[in-house]
Amino acid sequence: MQTGIRRVIKYAVPFVILPMVVIIGGLYAREKFNAYIIMIVSLLTLALLIFGSEKKGKGSGKVVLISIFTALAIVGRFIPIVKPVVAIIIIGGIYLGAESGFAIGVFAALISNFSFGQGPWTPFQMLGWGLIGLIAGLCSKPFRKHRIPVYIYGAVCGVFYSVLMDIWTALWYESNEFWSLYLTAVIDAIPYTIVYAVSNVLFLILLLKPFGRKLERVKVKYDL
Numbered sequence: 019m020q021t022g023i024r025r026v027i028k029y030a031v032p033f034v035i036l037p038m039v040v041i042i043g044g045l046y047a048r049e050k051f052n053a054y055i056i057m058i059v060s061l062l063t064l065a066l067l068i069f070g071s072e073k074k075g076k077g078s079g080k081v082v083l084i085s086i087f088t089a090l091a092i093v094g095r096f097i098p099i100v101k102p103v104v105a106i107i108i109i110g111g112i113y114l115g116a117e118s119g120f121a122i123g124v125f126a127a128l129i130s131n132f133s134f135g136q137g138p139w140t141p142f143q144m145l146g147w148g149l150i151g152l153i154a155g156l157c158s159k160p161f162r163k164h165r166i167p168v169y170i171y172g173a174v175c176g177v178f179y180s181v182l183m184d185i186w187t188a189l190w191y192e193s194n195e196f197w198s199l200y201l202t203a204v205i206d207a208i209p210y211t212i213v214y215a216v217s218n219v220l221f222l223i224l225l226l227k228p229f230g231r232k233l234e235r236v237k238v239k240y241d242l
Contacts, residue, residue, distance in 0.1 A: 028070040031062050032120055032152050040141045044189045055141050056128065063124045063148065070117045083236070084110070084118050091126035091147075095134065100213065104175050105221035107147055108168065111154030112161045113233040119151025142186040146179045165226060172222045176215030180207050 036059060043055035067084075087110035094102040103126065111119020127143035154161065154171065161168045181204055188200035 024070055027066060028117070031066045031070065032149060036062055036145055036148075040145045041185075043141055044138060044186055052136070052138050052140070055138075056136070056144070059124065059141050059144050060128060063121055063144075067117045067121045080114070080118065083114055083233075084121055087114070087118075087122045088125050088129070091122060092130040095126075095130045100217035100220065102217075102221040102225065104147070104150055104179065104214070104218045105172060105225055107151040108154040108172060108175065108218075108222065109226060109229045109233075111151035112158045112168070113230060113237070114155070115158070116152045116155025119155040120148040121151075123147030123149070123151040138190070139183070139186050142183055146182045150175045150179065162230070165222075168226060169219045169222055172218035173215040176213075176218045177211055180204075180211035180214055183207075 039055060039058055039062070043052070087106060091103045091106045091110075094106055107119060107123045107126065110122040114122075124144045124147065127140065127147050131137075131140050131143070154168075157167075157171070161171070184200055184203040184207055187203040188196050191199055193199055
């Protein structure tokens with residue numbers, strides 16, 4: 019596939035098409051068609067993973083690493099209060115690539131919600147965590163050289179995820195007062211947003227260096 023087409027897929031799917039699908043689903047699909055929205059998001063993520071990458075490594079090895087990081091993120095959701103989910107997704111994006119980071123975030127949300135509960139909020143979680151992994155991958159070069167920007171990014175991701183999920187909260191009420199509801203939701207969620215941001219930074223401080231070293235060795239050893 020030509021490089022230009024890959025670039026279109028790489029940016030159009032996560033930044034344009036998927037947000038439109040998720041927002042339209044939140045506005046109109048509700049419970050009745052929620053499964054279809056989740057399926058569309060999942061299929062578009064697979065398309066991004068398969069066709070969006072310009073650099074092709076050894077497919078089976080890459081899939082194994084994506085699966086491992088997805089499993090780690092899922093397990094992380096079961097840790098009470100502070101959770102390493104976003105930190106794991108960020109690290110996966112930095113060292114496995116933008117498309118892989120997006121896939122880790124999307125499928126971590128989808129699969130873990132079989133335990134935590136599926137619903138119209140699931141596509142928002144899939145999109146939020148997916149974008150976090152994708153942007154981490156796009157910024158991988160500076161993030162590998164300097165850890166402080168990664169910690170700052172982790173804190174920003176805590177805020178981003180919270181305000182994104184507040185969109186779903188405001189849409190859920192099916193009211194004409196969307197912006198007032200949204201502002202209320204954002205203000206009410208401030209304590210949780212702070213916890214998200216701080217926990218992301220703490221887990222990145224703990225995990226970034228050891229995970230990064232091991233991933234670099236694995237990528238060199240297996241030519242990924």
